[in-house]
Amino acid sequence: MPISDWFRAREQRRYTAPSEPPRGSESLADGVWVRCEGCKRTLYAGDLERGLGVCPSCGRHHQLTADQRIDMLCDPGSFDEIDGDLRSGDPLEFRSGKPYAEAIEAAQDNTGLPEAVLTGRALMGGLPVVVGVMDFRFIGASMGSVVGERIARAFESACDRRVPLVLAIASGGARMQEGMLSLMQMAKTAAAAARLADAGVPYVAILTDPTMGGVTASFATLADVIVAEPGARIGFAGPRLVERTIRRALPKGFQTAESLLGHGMIDLVVERGSLRETVIGLLVCLAAGGE
Amino acid sequence: MSDVARRFVMEFERPLVDLEEKLESLKHLSVVEGAELAVEIAALEAEVDELRTTLYTSLTPWERVQISRHPERPHTDDYLADVFRDVIELHGDRLYGDDAAMFAGLASLGTRKVAVLGHRKGRNTTENVRYNFGSPHPEGFRKAERVMLLADRFGLPIVTFLDTAGAYPGLEDEDRGQAWAIASCLATLSRVRVPVVTVGIGEGGSGGALAIGFGDRLIMLENAYYSVISPEMCATILHKEPARAAEASGCLQLTAQDLERMGLADEVVPEPLGGAQRDPVTVMGAVGTAVARALDDLGALPADALIASRYERLRAIGEYSSE
16 A cells, blocks of 8 residues: 555554444453564553554554454344354374364363354345354364365355355464364365356455465465455465475565565455455455346 | 395384395305205294284384385386376476476376376486475476366366375475465366376375375375375474374374275275385286276266266265264
C-alpha cells in the first residue's frame, strides 16, 4: 500500500474507538499486560484484542483463536458449526514423545475445541458461505484424520450448496502421530478442492501465521484466490531444515507473505483490519461471473 | 571373500557379514593349505544359513528402511530398462527447467502404451549429484504434472515409481513454490481420467513421494516404506535426537506390511531374503507383472467410474469417531 495509507491505517489503529465491545479478554492472555511478539513492547491486552490481535505499535499480526477468527470474518451470530461431532482416534497408538491420546486431550482442554479446525455455514456481508478456521494452539493445527475429514466435507458442502468456501488457514503441517493416514489427508483434501474448482464454486484461502508443510502442499494453495496476512510465515520445509540444507543463514523475510507475494505465489497481502471487506469483495466479484 | 567384502553392508547385517567372512577364509584355507576342515566348514555354513534366515525374516521397521535405501536396490532407471520397452523420456516443465530427479516419459509395457513417472536415484556420486539424491525441485513436480495431463489427454495409463527421501528443502525451492507444485500434482492426479498405478520401490518420503504417490492401485515392495515424515526427522522433532530413528520407524507404521494392514496398499510384492538388490531381475519381473495385472483390472472401468472410485478411495482414508 502507499505509505500515506499505511500511516492513515496506523493512526486509525491507534486512535479510533472500537466500534464493538471487546470480546472476552480472557481468551487472549492471562494477564492484563502482554508482550508483542514483534516489537517486544508491553501492551494492554484489551488494546491488542480490540485491534484484532494486531500490535498498535509495530503492526505485528498475532495468531488468533478459532473463535476470534470466526468473529472477525463472519456476520455476527451467523456461524453454524457442521461436523462438530468428529473426534480423533489414536490409530497408530503413538507413544513416542507425548502419547498422542494425551496430547489431544490436553489440546481440547486448553482450547475448548474438539479439533484444530472449526467448519460451518455462515454469512459474510450477507452472503452465504462455508467457512473453516484453524487454531494453531491445537497441536500446531496439524492435519490428521479429523482435520482432513472436516476440510474435505467443507469442500463438499460448498460444492453441494454451490456457495463459496472461505478457509482461514494456519498449520504446522501433517500430523505425524497419525502417520500415513495424515499424509493421505493431503491427497484427500486436494481431491476435494479439485472437485470444487471443477464445479466452478469460488474458494478463497486466507493464509495466516504460520502455514507450513503438508497443509501448504495441499488444499491451502489450491484456492482460486490466495490472500495472506502481513508477516505470515508460509512454506513447505521448516526454516531450520532449509538452513541446515543450504548451510548458510536464511535471508531476511524468507518464507514470509511479502516474500511470496514478490515471487508470484500469492495474490494479496491484506492487513487484518481490512481482511473481511477484501474477502467479501472477492466473493461478490467471483460470484457475479455466472450472472 | 572379495564378493562379500565389496558388498554395501547395512549396520544390522554386520554380524552376518562377519560370519560369512570367517566362512570364506576357512574355505580359502582348506583350498590353499589342503587342511581337513570339511566338518568345520559345514558347521559354519549351517550357522551362516541360520543367522541369515533369522536376520532377514525378523526385520524391524528400521532395518527395512535401511534396505529401502540400499544403493544397489533397483531404482526407477532399472525398471525403465528392464520392465518397459520403447522408453521416450520427456524433459522440462515448460516453465523454468528440467529436473533430473524426476523421470517423466512414455513407454510400452507389454502391448500397452503408458506414461511413466518416477523419482530417480543414482548409483555413484556423479549420478547422485545429477539426480539430487532423488529429491525433486518444484520443476520436477511441474514436469510430472505436465506429463499427467498429457497422459490424460491421450488416454494413456500412468505408472509411477516412488523412491525419494522427500522434496528438496532448499531456499530457491521454497521461493519457487515447492508446496504449490506438490499441491497441484495432488489435485491433477486425483482427477486424471486414466488409470493410475503407483509402485513403492524404495523410499516413500512425505509430500515429495505423495505428489506422484496415489491413484487407483498402490503396490509396495516388501522392503519399501512410505511415511508422513522421515524417521530421522520424526526423532528430531520428538526427542531432538535423530539417532532415535529406529524407535520412530516403529511408531510411524511406515512399512509395506503396515500399509497393507491399514488398507492403503493393495499388494505387497515379495523380495528375496535380504532385499531386492540380491535378485533385481526377479523382483522387477514381479513388479512388471503386478502393474500389468492392475492395469488389466482398471482398464475395464469406464473413466467416470474410475475417477469416482479413486475419489471414494481417498475419502475413506482416516480414522475418527462421531460423538
